[in-house]
Amino acid sequence: MARYTGPKTKIARKFGEAIFGDDKSFEKRNYPPGQHGNNRRRGKKSEYAIQLMEKQKAKYTYGVLERQFRNMFKKATSAQGITGEVLLQLCESRLDNVVYRMGVSPSRSGARQLVSHRHITVNGEIVNIPSYQLKAGDVVGVREKSKSLTAIQSSLENSSNVYEWITWNSEKKEGTYVSVPSRLQIPENINEQFIVELYSK
Known part of the structure; x- marks a missing residue:
């Protein structure tokens, strides 16, 4: 690619x-x-x-x-x-961007790599297309086998960003793309x- x-x-x-x-x-x-x-x-x-x-x-x-x-x-x-x-x-609805916003990766390029290496699921199914367009209500999570990855764990520990259009459950290591962000919400x-x-x- x-x-x-x-x-x-x-x-x-x-x-x-x-x-x-x-x-x-x-x-x-x-x-x-x-x-x-x-x-x-x-x-x-x-x-x-x-x-x-x-x-x-x-x-x-x-x-x-x-x-x-x-x-x-x-x-x-x-x-x-x-x-x-x-x-x-x-741009914000792209899967790699949302993975980055959720704090699963410290950078968008890292998030893109996690997606293409099949570490990320959408609504329970593995999706390996970084440009996949998410819809409001989609649940993005870390694949069960990948939850113990050091890179993901350290990124989540160091992440402090909170976005109104995304929710994150740290126990399940999954979040919901609640809604499409308005222009004011895009930083x-x-x-x-x-x-x-x-x-x-």
């Missing part, structure tokens, strides 16, 4: 925020990458450049490649509601309107 496997800190520095989660290297050098780093004079960015940056940021944040992202945009366009908001809701710093404008050209 194709996905971005390059240097993550470099990407985080490009956008000026730790989009892949806690990153000590980014904290030390939170200026743009490249030979001139801080001193590089950057002219005013064009409207297109700003829109493109926002799209790239969303893609890297959710670990989605261009074709998948474009397909999600088409789906969002044909759905009812504000296109940009629906697009982010589709990602993404200006979805720029993405809509870019794809609408």
Whole structure:
């Protein structure tokens, strides 16, 4: 499966925020990458450049490649509601993202690996497709054989995030995707309107 496997800190520095989660290297050098780093004079960015940056940021944040992202945009366009908001809701409804939000993995890439390695169940059935779209009421859990995995246990112990649209039962190691989050409930710093404008050209 194709996905971005390059240097993550470099990407985080490009956008000026730790989009892949806690990153000590980014904290030390939170200026743009490249030979001139801080001193590089950057002219005013064009409207297109700003829109493109926002799209790239969303893609890297959710670990989605261009074709998948474009397909999600088409789906969002044909759905009812504000296109940009629906697009982010589709990203948030992905199984790998919900596994990450539940605290089963400390990163989205780790969550994607858990899903594709058949450690995660949806409504009692093993699902190994990271892009699987969850519906409100779906129960996501850790497979019985995988509950003792050290990586999962340590991630759950260190997780303190609470989201209104997700419930988690630590004894059963399963949670419910209660509802599709509203835009206000999605914590990602993404200006979805720029993405809509870019794809609408």
